[in-house]
Amino acid sequence: MTTKMREEIDEIPAAAARLLDTQTDLIRDCANALKKADPKTVVTIARGSSDHAAYFLKYAVELQLGLPVASLGPSLASIYEAPLKLGHAAAFAVSQSGASPDIVAMARGARAGGATTISLVNTIASPLAETADFAVDIMAGPEIAVAATKSFVNSIVAGLAIIAAWSEDKALVQAVDALPEHLQSALALDWSALLEPLREAESLYMLGRGPALAIAAEAALKCKETCELHAEAYSSAEVLHGPVSIVGRDFPVVAFAARDRAEASVAQTISKLAAGNAACFITSDKATGGEKLPFIATGHPITDALALIVPYYGFIESLSRARGFNPDKPVALKKVTETQ
Missing domain, CATH: 3.40.50.10490 (Glucose-6-phosphate isomerase like protein; domain 1)
Known part of the structure; x- marks a missing residue:
């Protein structure tokens, strides 16, 4: 019997294509807002597989834009209630469910601190989506298996699409557009x-x-x-x-x-x-x-x-x-x- 995890792995190329086909306008809006804000640093907010997606995007931002990226510990907001000065920052919050209270609290704190905030979520009707300046539906579709697979990949694809448009790097734009085909080949x-x-x-x-x-x-x-x-x-x-x-x-x-x-x-x-x-x-x-x-x-x-x-x-x-x-x-x- 085929497991749900295997089915969801096989859906990765189609999920990536769906994201790129449906979220173009919002991705462009995010990129334009980041260009206008001209942040001097970027912070990420996530846990688990989503934090690994954010870690990937950290390298992408640093390599493409030359901006330092730091991961914020959600407990700064949810436990310590420490205000952060993020007036010259952008914040990426990544979560499949968009429901974890500490992630939501930290994203809310980042926005209150002055950051331009973008949430990458697989559940657009969620507290984390409502908290951000921009909420991008990563369009991975329902993910039943406990271990995240297609939502991990699509979180990165969404972030890379924003980074490519933000940096105006044609080579990266083309590479992101070609990802569904390459991911399909990788399945084999x-x-x-x-x-x-x-x-x-x-x-x-x-x-x-x-x-x-x-x-x-x-x-x-x-x-x-x-x-x-x-x-x-x-x-x-x-x-x-x-x-x-x-x-x-x-x-x-x-x-x-x-x-x-x-x-x-x-x-x-x-x-x-x-x-x-x-x-x-x-x-x-x-x-x-x-x-x-x-x-x-x-x-x-x-x-x-x-x-x-x-x-x-x-x-x-x-x-x-x-x-x-x-x-x-x-x-x-x-x-x-x-x-x-």
Whole structure:
């Protein structure tokens, strides 16, 4: 029987196309408002998979616009009630449900502090949408499986579309427009080489740099959510500063490398780890060690990183079932988590 998670993974390309087809005017309005506001910094507000989407957008903003981006801890508003001075800032709040009280409180606080606020939500009739200056419906459609997949991707697609229009970067605009086709191609990629090494694993590392580090963070979370498998995400540079000491033959390492300036660095790290007998896997042709995982080269370094999550999602759904779990309904989790 096909799981809901698998069905929703298969819907990713169509969901991305639906977003880009229906939200063009609002995306342009968001970009125009950001150009007018001319913020000097950007802040993000999110938790869980949505926070990983915000992490991806952090790199995109910094790379495309040269603006520093910081993640705000929602407890600043919901627990500490600390006012923030954000008169020269833009704020992106990301949430599938738009209902978590702490995310809503922080977005409200950001707007009260003077930030131009944009909410990326999959539930447009929600408190978070009502709180923002602009609320973009990411158009992922109903998502039944507890582990977010298509809503994660569409949150990033929506953010990238805004960033592309804001920066007036034609190459990124074209790359975002081409994403549905590339995501469809990514669905066909086979990552089953990971299945046996991870079926009996107890822990592993997910590596990346730049936008691909956000993908590694999301990948690690999905291991925990769907497989009860401990995984941690690290920069491929940071992992060599201590964490490498516990890597051995029975400790798998999966590296997410995009076709960008960081690819060679990620490949070099994997080559070092593989030489020490670690079970290493990488989405790159540049490593001299480890096993290559297939990837889609989108022609743009930022969208290239996003496409990596699609074959991974297909793999992790299979791994969850192979380890005896139901990926649709992790025992300790529920679909909407409301934190204070």
